[in-house]
Amino acid sequence: MKQTKRKQLETKGWKIGTAADFLGLTPEEAFIEMKMSLSRSLKEMRQRKHLSQTAFAKLIKSSQSRVAKMETGSASVSIDLLIKSLLALGASQKDLAKAIRSKSKVA
Amino acid sequence: MKQTKRKQLETKGWKIGTAADFLGLTPEEAFIEMKMSLSRSLKEMRQRKHLSQTAFAKLIKSSQSRVAKMETGSASVSIDLLIKSLLALGASQKDLAKAIRSKSKVA
DNA sequence: TGACAATATGTCACATCTGGCATATTATTT
DNA sequence: AAATAATATGCCAGATGTGACATATTGTCA
Numbered sequence: 001m002k003q004t005k006r007k008q009l010e011t012k013g014w015k016i017g018t019a020a021d022f023l024g025l026t027p028e029e030a031f032i033e034m035k036m037s038l039s040r041s042l043k044e045m046r047q048r049k050h051l052s053q054t055a056f057a058k059l060i061k062s063s064q065s066r067v068a069k070m071e072t073g074s075a076s077v078s079i080d081l082l083i084k085s086l087l088a089l090g091a092s093q094k095d096l097a098k099a100i101r102s103k104s105k106v107a
Numbered sequence: 108m109k110q111t112k113r114k115q116l117e118t119k120g121w122k123i124g125t126a127a128d129f130l131g132l133t134p135e136e137a138f139i140e141m142k143m144s145l146s147r148s149l150k151e152m153r154q155r156k157h158l159s160q161t162a163f164a165k166l167i168k169s170s171q172s173r174v175a176k177m178e179t180g181s182a183s184v185s186i187d188l189l190i191k192s193l194l195a196l197g198a199s200q201k202d203l204a205k206a207i208r209s210k211s212k213v214a
Numbered sequence: 215t216g217a218c219a220a221t222a223t224g225t226c227a228c229a230t231c232t233g234g235c236a237t238a239t240t241a242t243t244t
Numbered sequence: 245a246a247a248t249a250a251t252a253t254g255c256c257a258g259a260t261g262t263g264a265c266a267t268a269t270t271g272t273c274a
Contacts, residue, residue, distance in 0.1 A: 027194035063263050068222050078261060079187045087134035097204035170233050175252050185231060
């Protein structure tokens with residue numbers, strides 16, 4: 001739905017589906033977006049610390065392959081793991097909140 | 108971390124290391140805090156919509172017992188499930204970001 | 215180019231999470 | 245108080261996520 005139309009409806013007292021789909025995202029899509037966002041944040045933080053995937057994997061007692069999967073947004077990675085990893089890198093809850101909100105670039 | 112709070116968490120199935128507690132949140136504790144925060148948000152949103160746990164469970168194709176576990180902060184619930192549930196209730200990523208940052212009160 | 219480090223992908227046994235059911239506990243209504 | 249609704253807790257089989265390993269691909273530098 002277009003922004004303009006939504007605004008018109010809202011000023012007329014309509015309450016349209018909330019939120020998650022404000023930008024046209026279904027809950028599932030929003031969920032995926034969030035994962036991708038966390039993925040990117042993780043990669044950025046790791047690189048900023050000059051850690052290889054292997055070194056980081058050791059740090060969080062995981063494996064290089066799983067770190068790679070985290071950073072490429074593989075479906076086999078849970079948000080739990082992403083968040084635990086980010087926290088291990090020193091991310092604050094504030095950082096995570098920010099990461100969750102940042103959108104992915106569509107090109 | 109307060110003794111009373113620790114006890115409550117333990118009865119929910121959480122296992123917390125006993126090591127350095129007073130010096131702020133360990134990543135593990137921060138992780139638990141986040142979950143508790145999401146739990147509270149979920150309960151609030153559901154109640155605001157006047158849905159029983161049973162009705163909400165049907166909505167997200169889960170069970171009343173799991174919804175109860177989500178809201179009581181059981182350790183057997185993943186952040187993935189909490190977030191999916193919140194999104195299903197219409198939470199925006201902004202809402203989630205907010206939820207993640209707010210501290211949980213156990214007392 | 216070749217050698218080497220970093221990252222990506224596939225597979226799998228094992229661990230954790232999930233839904234559903236039964237049942238217990240707590241609130242609400244009559 | 246009894247009946248009823250709502251919520252909580254325990255359990256378990258099946259689903260999903262995990263670490264680890266092998267191997268492939270990509271990147272970098274001599």
